[in-house]
Amino acid sequence: MTDAELAAQVDLALRDVPDPETGINIVDMGLVCAIVADAATQSVTLTVTFTTPACPAGAAILAGIERRLKRVAGIESVDLQLSFEPPWTPERISEAGRTELGWEPPESKADAWRMPGTR
Amino acid sequence: MRAQSLATQYAPSLRLVAAHFALGIVGFVAFSFALFFRAAFVHGHFFQPQILGLVHLCVLGWLLPITLGALHQLIPVVFEAKVRSERAPWIALALYVVGASGFVAQLWSFSFGDGFVGSAALLVLALYLYLGNLAATLWHGAARTLTGACVIAAFLYLSVAAGLGFALALHLHAPYLSIDHLRLLRVHAHVAGFGFFGLLIMGVSYRLLEMFLIAYVKREDAGWFALAAVNVSLAALVGYHLLAPSSRLLTVSVIAAVLGIGAFLVQVSRIYRARMRKRTDLPWRHTAASFSYLVVAAVIAVIMASMRLDSAVEERLQLAYGFVALPGFIGSVIVGQLHKILPFLVWFHRYSHYVGLREVPAASELLAVSPQRVQWFLMHGGIAVVALGLLLGQGALRTCGAGLLLASSLLFARNMWTVYRSHP
Incomplete structure (x- = not known):
């Protein structure tokens, strides 16, 4: 397995970890900043953020990430880094996440996704 | 980590x-x-x-x-x-x-x-x-934030309200106050209702609404203004009732209260407009209804402070004012936020340990939408009908509205019990 393949597996597994308030998984919410996978040492370093440093669900999300990644074949160790620099912004939410949150999709390719109330 | x-x-x-x-x-x-x-x-x-x-x-x-x-x-x-x-x-x-x-x-x-x-x-x-x-x-x-400042101020007002309440209780037991105890009662009510509950709701709303609507608003000037205005309003009201019953002080109090409520609503509207979650839920609608009751209470206060009223009309307005402010403004926001807080707490304590091991529901999925919707209509229908019955002096309307409110309270209790009892 290559590093990229392991990273892809991690990305897929993290989609099982939801943000409890929205129900949207943490990848689509843009909470996963970086995945560094080393297939040779079977280790993963994950940098995550929260929508706010005082996120009341933060500890539950971190614990959920560790539990989920321990179940991925080919991973022996997980190093979780929490970062608020740069702070999370709505631009990090994926198209799937934006759809679930009720954002208005672009009417043409030239348009951008619109946050509610910004028309 | x-x-x-x-x-x-x-x-x-x-x-x-x-x-x-x-x-x-x-x-x-x-x-x-x-x-x-x-x-x-x-x-x-x-x-x-x-x-x-x-x-x-x-x-x-x-x-x-x-x-x-x-x-x-x-x-x-x-x-x-x-x-x-x-x-x-x-x-x-x-x-x-x-x-x-x-x-x-x-x-x-x-x-x-x-x-x-x-x-x-x-x-x-x-x-x-x-x-x-x-x-x-x-x-x-x-x-040290806007929310924190509001909470600290609210605590100070609760301590004052409790002290005034005890002073009134002692007076009712063995009269000793040289001032009119009804004036002290009005101060007690406003310090508790507007000072404690009002500022607490304002301060906590800035944080909770941002959290639940997923919104980030850096500009807080309206929120700080609201905090200052509520303090000015209460200081003027205390002065009016306990120091010098000058109509100017009452006018200052009412104007400051209206400005404070207006500034609070400006801050809330900023949060609402910046929200990332477009679809609003029933807890938010309780909160929105609560804020509309706050506006109604302010309108009644302005009418009572600015117009010469027949004593029977004034008594009806006072009762409607108290009802719209307490079960209306404060009760609605509490019921709305409890629909968010309790599911989250139950989720955190009972479901979060399974995240990553198996599929877990979102906190909002611990309670179906339909009983929440029925409870919303019963509660706000009840509040509106009771308030109307108080304004018009109609006992049948008040009883009818109170029946709706009773049904809503029972359904609310059932809903919260359902959430509390839910297990993975």
């Missing part, structure tokens, strides 16, 4: 918070029940046993226990500090239950004997124990 910096580790046990919520829910049902059976008699001047009993059943039985429970959960998040003692609020809760139930029962029958004073003393002792513990928590907190 910096998980240690997260506020959740400071949260108290679910049992402590849930016990306060349970008491408040029972209080909501008890208040609605009592209102339903006595609604026909709720008219005339507010200083009469059953009206004062109903008001204190509403505040001490329903609004305050849920607020105190929520504060023990929210203070650690807002101030990033562990609750100073978890034993103190349990002791305070025991004192509170005995004191509040005795106080309301004796107020209901205007029995101002030793038992009345004893109950009032237990109640005030309980409140100061809560406040002391929470103040010690704030003292060690790291965050």
Whole structure:
């Protein structure tokens, strides 16, 4: 397995970890900043953020990430880094996440996704 | 990993918070029940046993226990500090239950004997124990924010309101005040309702609405202005009632209150417009209804302060003002936010351990939407009809509205029980 393949597996597994308030998984919410996978040492370093440093669900999300990644074949160790620099912004939410949150999709390719109330 | 910096580790046990919520829910049902059976008699001047009993059943039985429970959960998040003692609020809760139930029962029958004073003393002792513990928590907190400033100011007002309440209880037991006790009662009511509940709701709303609507608003000038205006309004009101009954002071108080409420709504609208979650849910609609009651209460206050009214009309307006402010503004926001807070707490304590192991529902999925929707219509239909019955002096309307409110309280209790009982 290559590093990229392991990273892809991690990305897929993290989609099982939801943000409890929205129900949207943490990848689509843009909470996963970086995945560094080393297939040779079977280790993963994950940098995550929260929508706010005082996120009341933060500890539950971190614990959920560790539990989920321990179940991925080919991973022996997980190093979780929490970062608020740069702070999370709505631009990090994926198209799937934006759809679930009720954002208005672009009417043409030239348009951008619109946050509610910004028309 | 910096998980240690997260506020959740400071949260108290679910049992402590849930016990306060349970008491408040029972209080909501008890208040609605009592209102339903006595609604026909709720008219005339507010200083009469059953009206004062109903008001204190509403505040001490329903609004305050849920607020105190929520504060023990929210203070650690807002101030990033562990609750100073978890034993103190349990002791305070025991004192509170005995004191509040005795106080309301004796107020209901205007029995101002030793038992009345004893109950009032237990109640005030309980409140100061809560406040002391929470103040010690704030003292060690790291965050100094708009929400924090509002919460600190609200605590100061609660301590004043409790002291004034005890002073009034002593006066009713053995008259000693040289000032008009009705004026002191008005100050007590506004310091508690607008100073404590009002500022607390304002401050906590800025944080909770951002959290639940997923919105980030950096500009807080309107929120700070609202805080200052409410303080000016209350200072002028205290001056008007206790120092110099000048109509100028009353005008200043009302204008400052209107400006403060307006600024608060500007800050809330900024949050609402910046929200990332477009689809609003029923808890938000309770909150929106609550803020509209606040506007109605402000309009009634302006009418009462600016117009010469027939005493019968003024009495009806005063009752409607109190009802729209207490069960309307404060009760609605509490019911709305509890629909968010309790599911989250239950999710956190019972479901979060399964994240990553198996599929878990979102916190909002712990309660179906349809019973929430029915409860919303019953509650706000009930509040609107009772308020109309108070304004028009129609006993049948008041009873009809109180029936809707009673049904809503029972459904609310059932909904919260469903959430609390849910397990993975």
